Amino acid sequence: MHRFAAILGLAAAILAAPSLAQQPASPTATEATKGKAPSPAQAAQQQRMTTCNADASQRNLKGDARQSYMSGCLSGKMNQTTLMKVCNAQATQDKLTSDDRKTYLSTCLKKSG
16 A cells, blocks of 8 residues: 555656646747837848848849848948859859850849839
């Protein structure tokens, strides 16, 4: 009988342990800032992210080319040379050749946000 009570007590302790270990979660950063307006720097970065993302989509950039474009765009260091590298990388990734490549590069370089 004592053995049964001990096993039952041990089983109850094991089953109760996970619920005892759970602590109330501390508020996350987004919960802590909920209801607060973003700082001017955060608002500017969010706007830049939106603009750069839209530009990358308009240029039909994917994969590494999109990542390179976003990096340059968000840092504010996007120039014609960087854009040429990005568009060229996308054309290579898409395996475009000859006239298709020329057409793509022309449209990629001319599109503006």
